[in-house]
Amino acid sequence: MEMRERPSPNHGPRAVAIDMLILHYTGMTSVAEALERLCSPAAAVSAHYLIESCGTVWRLVAEERRAWHSGMSSWRGRGDINGASIGIELDNPGHEWGYRPFPAAQMAALELLCRDILVRHAIPARHVLGHADVAPQRKLDPGELFDWARLARAGIGLWPAPSAAAFDDLGQMQRLLAAIGYEVPLSGTLDDTTRHVVAAFQRHFRPAGYNGEPDAETCGRIAAVAAACGEN
Numbered sequence: 001m002e003m004r005e006r007p008s009p010n011h012g013p014r015a016v017a018i019d020m021l022i023l024h025y026t027g028m029t030s031v032a033e034a035l036e037r038l039c040s041p042a043a044a045v046s047a048h049y050l051i052e053s054c055g056t057v058w059r060l061v062a063e064e065r066r067a068w069h070s071g072m073s074s075w076r077g078r079g080d081i082n083g084a085s086i087g088i089e090l091d092n093p094g095h096e097w098g099y100r101p102f103p104a105a106q107m108a109a110l111e112l113l114c115r116d117i118l119v120r121h122a123i124p125a126r127h128v129l130g131h132a133d134v135a136p137q138r139k140l141d142p143g144e145l146f147d148w149a150r151l152a153r154a155g156i157g158l159w160p161a162p163s164a165a166a167f168d169d170l171g172q173m174q175r176l177l178a179a180i181g182y183e184v185p186l187s188g189t190l191d192d193t194t195r196h197v198v199a200a201f202q203r204h205f206r207p208a209g210y211n212g213e214p215d216a217e218t219c220g221r222i223a224a225v226a227a228a229c230g231e232n
């Protein structure tokens with residue numbers, strides 16, 4: 001793995017131990033532009049690493065520092081996701097500028113980097129997440145073209161076998177999404193907030209369709225992920 005250094009000034013002290021890994025896409029048209037932004041004091045954003053399409057890895061912020069990649073986010077009732085996580089940006093134009101699959105070289109480098117991080121920090125599989133998982137109302141990244149199944153085969157994150165479980169009502173589905181970690185209202189109805197959460201779940205765990213409708217396959221996947229988290 002080729003590692004280059006480009007120190008970003010955008011970080012602060014951590015108050016809690018690292019136990020999450022958050023994956024992003026840059027959503028910019030070039031890696032140069034993304035590096036510029038992630039190191040710009042005016043932008044006030046950063047990540048610990050940025051991986052180019054060709055697999056080159058840039059270290060921007062030391063892991064012991066709190067980088068600024070997830071903004072207003074939540075998981076399992078915790079709000080300060082940046083404080084507890086390592087953030088990795090993947091060069092990709094994103095949904096706004098021509099979303100495309102993540103190349104094999106980029107995925108191979110990501111896999112190596114994640115395995116290295118998981119050796120050094122106690123990060124449970126259920127805490128390996130996308131930005132959209134922790135901020136489903138405002139983010140889509142890394143999105144439905146990201147190969148979570150491949151990462152899971154390498155021992156990184158969750159990809160449970162599908163289940164045929166069904167739910168009695170929407171409230172039960174919401175309770176399981178909340179138990180997995182999503183910030184979701186327990187309204188018992190398919191409101192817009194819940195649709196966004198279901199769509200974020202689908203982009204991660206059922207990427208063949210991500211319209212936010214809790215179809216039978218999606219419900220089975222929700223039950224399977226909850227069970228893999230030890231929640232049911």
Ligand SMILES: [Zn+2]
Nearest residue numbers: 024025131141
């Ligand atoms: Zn992001």
